[in-house]
Amino acid sequence: MVSAVANGYENMSFTSPVALKDIEDKIRKIVNARNVRLTEYFKDFDRLRTGFITKSQFDRCLDQLFGIVLSPEDDAKLMQKYGSPDPKRKGMVSYRNFCEVIGAVFDPDLLNQDPSTQQIGPAASGSAVDRRPLSPASLAKCEDLLLRLARFYKYHGINIKTCYADFDKHHIGVVTESQFFRSFPGSPDIVTHEEEVLLAKKYRDSTRPGLCNYYSFHEDVERMQSALAEEEDFTKYIPQPEFIDDFGKRPGTPTLQDIFEKIREAIHKNGIRTTEFFKDHDKLRSGEITENQFICGLTLCCGTQAHLSRDEIQKVVDVYRQPDGRVRYKEFCHIMENAFTVPDLEKKPTAEVYRPPMGALSKAPNILSAGEENRVNEILKDIAETVRKRRLMVYPYFKDFDRSKGYTRGVTKPQFSRMLHFLSITVQPQDLALLCKKFEYPVGGDINYSAFIQSIDSDYTGTATNISDFAQKDKLAASESEAPRPLDLTTVDRQEMIDRIKHYVLVNRLRVEEYFQDFDPLRHGSISRSQFQRCLSIMGQFNLTEEQFEVLAQYYKDPKIPGNVMWTRFLTDTESVFTRRGLEKAPTYKVPAMETFQMSRPGASCEHPTQQDEEFLERIKQRMRRKLIEQRILSKPCFQDFDKHNNGHVTKIQASQCLHTLGLTDEPEEIKILQSIYSDDIGFNYIQFLDDLQPSAKPEMKYLQRLEELKLTNQKHLPDLGDDSMEKIMYKIKCRVMKERMRLSEFFKDYDKLRTGRILKTVFPRAMDLSSLKLTKVEVEQLMYRYTAVGFPDYVQYTALVDEIESIFTLKDLEKAPEIVPLQFRPQLENEYCKLSNEEQQVLELVMHRLADRVRIRRIQIFPLFEDYDRVHNGTVSRFQFHRVLSELDLGSLVSAQEFMVMKKKFDVVLGYKHDFNYIGFCDMVNDFANFEYGKP
16 A cells, blocks of 8 residues: 655545445545546556556556545455456456546436436535635735736736636636646735635635636736726816816717718828729629618728718718619719819819818817816916927927827827826826817827927927918919029130040040930930930039030030030040040041040149249248158148048148148248149148158059969960070079089980980980979070080080080199199179169168168177078078068068168079078178178177
């Protein structure tokens, strides 16, 4: 038998009842409270579905799953009824019979009673479930708790039905007590566990034990929230209708004209197409429908927007009813849709259409009683005084809440109260109720904030003037502008203007023909004046004055067609900056250079200054240049701070300020002459001024050089960079043989079996390649041509070449001339081949002295750092490595870019078509200038 406390469940211990039926009823009560199928829990122990499980398995299911712990007596009684009588199944329990009895809903033995009226279990025995009502103190505590929860749920937007919907699959409004506690919405700070238990007792289901009715809980919370909303509603202070006078109210029975006007305004404001609501009922398009169909269509069309009542709709029906009872809807739609327009207006372009004035369709404030009107005027006066003193912009605050419906000029009453609070305008609840009553719409209850703002803000206008007023103003303006203004063509220099257009075409590389040919489809070379002006504007000459355009039009006018312009002549003149038309007919014509058509900016001084002014200007620039160099001043950023458009110009006042800031000059005469030289229509051209004051070296055009390198790289055969000078070729070979101590004759003997001293020209290049002299094809051909054997044109006399090369060591047949003293061959340093000009030599000496002084003072060893980058020990490093070594030795700041170029040219070495830097020669020169012993810095 299992223990009385199992698996942490709060178990129920049974005493021995008198009858077995009481035990079954108590088990049935617990199982029904959980609303589960009891059979599903026993099947896990019956894999073969025999209907029998062991007694221990039966007790485990009741204990672990339902918390039912049976006493030995109760267990014995159940085994006596549901135990297996079969000896083979001794100790087994028939759980299938047990589940049928516990889950039964009617008694099959009672055939004389209706099964739907039968009751099984505690309900049949008549024993009432303990449902004692809560005490008055507990009910009061529940009311306070519900009020607190209603505020919390309303603020956080919590819906109780949503919280329990996952546990209520059939939407019957009840959940178990454990589910009620599990999904209870609220934090422990709001509701304690004891209060949750109290709510569970309050909402226990009276007919289903163990279940809680969360629908009742939801309805009580909704009731509390409605009460709270009613308390917070300030509109309750509005006087009752029986206390309102009838003065100013609209008549109770509107006229037919009022009804039509109301429908027109609703259709016009909402853009309703009335025909769409009626034509579905008129299949034959006869223009007539039944009365009921017309009423339905009119209600759907504008019944809500126009706030039409049943009587008003009936009046409209009576007007268009036919004798046969049908209604002419087409006539009604025609009148309503053409309220503020004219039919077929596209065919009547000169017709004047009546439009309602702006604001005429808006609702005016409501008319109140005399006492209320006086009070409202006082409130509005106080608010207007506050708005005027604090200079408040009231309209944007209300406009932010009027976005969802396309600016209906209406907000809700809470939004209206909220905006007044945002503006720190304090209004009492009674006064706020009067304001809402004054400015609310008759239907819908929204507040007309536009009329309210217009009454408190004198700078705001809710309604504008009529459209007709604007049309009248346009007519007056057009009539005033009809009088042509006289043009003074003498102020325009025609040739300068044409030259300016040529300069614009040249700078922007325009194809002028493309801007005009679309307007001349027949290509007869003539277009109208308006088209010519439009083409000039598209081309970029949109800032031409009327006088300038008139001069151009007269110059290029078409003599055959009055009012036209010969654009082909204009095209010929402007495109002459590139070439001359019909150049193939004049091959001797010399096309002028494009630079001759370039012009300075408009407004620049074209007059040449006098000699005295030039001398004075040169002295000024010399003084400024010296100061900028001595103090190392960067002058361009000062001007760029004022150049917001990055067009290279500042105003004259800004130029004077910049010169004063840089400390260059404060003299008015100097500033005046500088402005006269460097100013144009845009302003002071500081770019040109700084170029003249501090001319900088023009950047090298790397793009063209890069193109040549790409062409060289993409070639199938690299160009031969060998030297065709025989003297340099021999010197190159001698230096190589001297350094590597090789015997050239050893490479030729293999191809001269008979030792004739000659080899074929076809094998001579192969022997030279084996010798690793690194000669090019051109150099080998020069050697073959020089040492061609006499009498054997296809052979090379290699012995003569070998004798001349080996003369660097000794002379041939020296034993026959013992008195001759041979001279030792000494190869020159590689950097001695790089010849520099006199100016470059001076620059090199200056920078080398500068570097040598720093090396001597600081005792810097420069050779080891270069050697670290020389992985193959050939005495060279790359140019970038040379820069890096100087930077690491703190010598890079002593060398300018120009000096770097001179040093690279001096110590340049070509190895495998790559330009490297001879650092050994550089280190030796630095040590010599520093007066160091060789190898001892």
